[in-house]
Amino acid sequence: MSAALAKRESAARELRQARAEHERVSSAFQNEKVFAGMEDVELADVATQITDHVIGSSPARTAYEPVPLTRGPLRERTLGISDYAIEDFLESDVEAVLRVYSRTMAPDVELATAFGRADMQDQLDKIASDYARLRVGSADPATLGQLDKRMRADLRDVAAVRDRIRGTYALPADPSGFIVRTGKVVRNWNYLRLMGGMTVASLADAGRAVMVHGMMRVAGDGLVPMVSNFRGFRLAAKEAQLAGAALDMVLDSRAMQLAEVWDDYGRLSKFERGVKALTDRFGMVSLMAPWNTAMEQFAAVVTQSRILQAVEGMAKGMHDPKEVEYLAFLGIDDHKAARIGDQFSRHGERQSGGVMWANTSAWVDREAVDALRAALVKDVHRIIIKPGQDKPLWMSTELGKMIGQFKTFSIASTQRVALAALQQRDAAALNGSLLSLGLGALSYVAYSGASGRDLSDHPAVWAKEAVDRSGLLFWLSDVNNIGAKVFGYGEGPSRYASRSATEALLGPGLGAGLDTSIQVLGDASRGEWRSSDTRALRRLVPFQNLFYLRRLFDAAEEGINEAMGVPTGGSGSRH
Numbered sequence: 001m002s003a004a005l006a007k008r009e010s011a012a013r014e015l016r017q018a019r020a021e022h023e024r025v026s027s028a029f030q031n032e033k034v035f036a037g038m039e040d041v042e043l044a045d046v047a048t049q050i051t052d053h054v055i056g057s058s059p060a061r062t063a064y065e066p067v068p069l070t071r072g073p074l075r076e077r078t079l080g081i082s083d084y085a086i087e088d089f090l091e092s093d094v095e096a097v098l099r100v101y102s103r104t105m106a107p108d109v110e111l112a113t114a115f116g117r118a119d120m121q122d123q124l125d126k127i128a129s130d131y132a133r134l135r136v137g138s139a140d141p142a143t144l145g146q147l148d149k150r151m152r153a154d155l156r157d158v159a160a161v162r163d164r165i166r167g168t169y170a171l172p173a174d175p176s177g178f179i180v181r182t183g184k185v186v187r188n189w190n191y192l193r194l195m196g197g198m199t200v201a202s203l204a205d206a207g208r209a210v211m212v213h214g215m216m217r218v219a220g221d222g223l224v225p226m227v228s229n230f231r232g233f234r235l236a237a238k239e240a241q242l243a244g245a246a247l248d249m250v251l252d253s254r255a256m257q258l259a260e261v262w263d264d265y266g267r268l269s270k271f272e273r274g275v276k277a278l279t280d281r282f283g284m285v286s287l288m289a290p291w292n293t294a295m296e297q298f299a300a301v302v303t304q305s306r307i308l309q310a311v312e313g314m315a316k317g318m319h320d321p322k323e324v325e326y327l328a329f330l331g332i333d334d335h336k337a338a339r340i341g342d343q344f345s346r347h348g349e350r351q352s353g354g355v356m357w358a359n360t361s362a363w364v365d366r367e368a369v370d371a372l373r374a375a376l377v378k379d380v381h382r383i384i385i386k387p388g389q390d391k392p393l394w395m396s397t398e399l400g401k402m403i404g405q406f407k408t409f410s411i412a413s414t415q416r417v418a419l420a421a422l423q424q425r426d427a428a429a430l431n432g433s434l435l436s437l438g439l440g441a442l443s444y445v446a447y448s449g450a451s452g453r454d455l456s457d458h459p460a461v462w463a464k465e466a467v468d469r470s471g472l473l474f475w476l477s478d479v480n481n482i483g484a485k486v487f488g489y490g491e492g493p494s495r496y497a498s499r500s501a502t503e504a505l506l507g508p509g510l511g512a513g514l515d516t517s518i519q520v521l522g523d524a525s526r527g528e529w530r531s532s533d534t535r536a537l538r539r540l541v542p543f544q545n546l547f548y549l550r551r552l553f554d555a556a557e558e559g560i561n562e563a564m565g566v567p568t569g570g571s572g573s574r575h
Contacts, residue, residue, distance in 0.1 A: 196547055200443055203439045204470045217428075235357045243377050332375055440466040464493055468495060
């Protein structure tokens with residue numbers, strides 16, 4: 001009986017092995033049929049994928065950390081707990097919640113709409129496949145190595161752009177870590193103590209609309225409607241807010257992005273929340289938020305009128321090549337132009353004073369609404385510079401944010417001001433540049449008046465100040481100013497007058513911290529106190545250079561020095 005059972009089990013085992021072998025052979029046969037129908041390029045791509053899998057990972061996929069597709073408000077977190085029981089842990093600031101929603105949901109929705117998935121994985125795979133085709137037929141190790149290096153660089157850059165749009169690039173592993181939280185507090189504190197004059201420094205923004213649209217168009221479509229029909233002008237300006245621009249009175253997004261204080265992630269202590277609350281409202285205190293809103297609304301009115309005039313001309317058969325090119329730059333082709341023109345003729349209004357009000361709230365064609373609003377946002381943020389993907393990747397890291405704080409504007413100006421003007425090469429670019437220089441000189445006058453400094457009698461100083469404050473020299477201005485501080489080859493503009501070489505090179509956080517600790521602690525340890533020590537400590541106080549309070553801080557500084565018996569001037573000291 002036992003022999004029969006053993007024989008039976010052996011037969012069953014052999015049968016299972018035969019069935020497995022049959023399935024393996026059948027699978028191999030099917031694979032052979034699949035491979036037989038492939039071209040050489042496809043076979044090479046399969047071989048490359050297998051090789052990548054064996055030696056490491058596919059560069060298009062697992063070389064990057066997994067990208068969460070549901071996050072923030074899109075990720076459901078249902079707690080069976082009353083809100084009152086966890087009130088201390090809930091975010092009650094509607095502006096903070098709005099920023100988180102807009103920075104999390106809007107990018108993911110738009111990426112998914114444009115590319116099918118928020119992580120753009122299909123596009124990354126397509127890049128890897130294209131490079132696999134380029135490798136076909138090449139046996140040269142140097143060429144293959146170069147292609148592989150280029151592929152990895154392209155994949156890295158595309159993924160970096162995606163992550164910066166989503167706000168996750170170089171995101172710390174622990175956003176609540178001490179170093180990360182300290183860096184955020186330092187950047188917020190720098191914003192409060194050093195950016196009190198940013199509105200005065202932004203006077204040259206008014207010249208950007210002329211540089212893009214020309215003097216006559218700015219006067220006819222902007223200034224005249226604003227003076228003669230302010231109510232209609234405000235209705236037209238409202239279109240910018242409906243499109244998602246000119247919202248700085250609520251979000252203060254432009255100034256906070258330029259100052260690298262736009263992060264909302266991580267746990268915060270009461271002190272950190274207090275500093276963040278001051279930061280969120282500093283745009284109103286410094287008047288930068290009203291200025292940005294006004295400039296963006298004015299730019300939007302001029303842009304709106306130009307777009308509507310262009311689509312009306314196209315509907316009448318008048319295709320001005322320059323205006324067609326302008327519409328194409330804003331993403332409006334002939335099809336979209338026709339739909340925008342149709343909706344404006346039905347629901348828009350031409351009011352007295354030359355006001356053209358699109359009135360998109362009444363439009364029934366959603367594609368036309370989206371096209372016009374997207375064009376408005378793109379052009380407004382090009383005119384009144386709002387940073388996007390302009391800065392290098394290292395400036396998006398925690399260390400890069402510290403070193404590069406307050407340098408984002410000069411980086412963004414490279415493409416949006418300097419290169420754009422060189423490509424435009426017309427009277428509008430020339431007039432706008434001249435106006436920006438004049439406004440830069442006016443900014444120098446206003447800054448000198450607010451700080452109590454005498455204006456220079458030398459034309460060269462005026463020229464240097466006008467150029468530096470106009471923004472026309474983009475990051476070259478910062479390079480020159482830093483070089484003047486570090487190497488001492490000349491006196492820099494007034495913007496850098498109070499900065500040391502260390503602060504100019506390492507940024508206001510690292511540089512000012514080192515300078516203050518070395519200077520003040522060094523003098524204090526020797527039993528000395530200089531007026532420069534008082535100034536160094538004064539520069540650490542929030543609002544100390546707010547342009548309409550600066551004279552009060554100057555008087556307080558002088559009073560402290562007199563009370564301590566410290567002579568004015570950098571060399572004066574009390575022993």
